[in-house]
Amino acid sequence: MEDAVGRRSLSPLQKCTAAIRQLAYGGGADTVEEYVRLGESTARNCLHNFTAAIIDLFGDEYLRRSTPDDLERLLHKGEERGFPGMIGSIDCMHWEWKNCPTSWKGMYSRN
Known part of the structure; x- marks a missing residue:
């Protein structure tokens, strides 16, 4: 996949897969390198962006104290x-x- 300036880039699917695998298996950012083919720092950034988006989208409804x-x-x-x-x-x-x-x-x- 190419980014906005025409450079080869990781696909959104790779990035989401890396984040979800880290959450699902509890592994570190370096555990998805071979499976998804992205480095540790990129996997860590993917996880951060993914969780920030989930909190942004669903935080008010689901990340609250129980009534x-x-x-x-x-x-x-x-x-x-x-x-x-x-x-x-x-x-x-x-x-x-x-x-x-x-x-x-x-x-x-x-x-």
């Missing part, structure tokens, strides 16, 4: 699905593992 109605709705849904009181344990870090291998003890908890 009492939101909490009530989420608690009701959780209870319907067999997870009473799910607020505070969405990441499952507060659950006790009955059959957790002893070698993993404490690995997946905040104790």
Whole structure:
């Protein structure tokens, strides 16, 4: 792809893929180099621009404190699905593992 002055450039698809892979897999900017073919600093910039755009577009609606109605709705849904009181344990870090291998003890908890 060429940019506005005719130089070869990275495609928007490459840039978005780099950002989404970093978010999805939790890897650093240097982990997408071979897959997407862009350098570490470019991948870091892509992630920054991507997250800034998401915050800009959706921040007012989704990146806000929960209202009492939101909490009530989420608690009701959780209870319907067999997870009473799910607020505070969405990441499952507060659950006790009955059959957790002893070698993993404490690995997946905040104790």
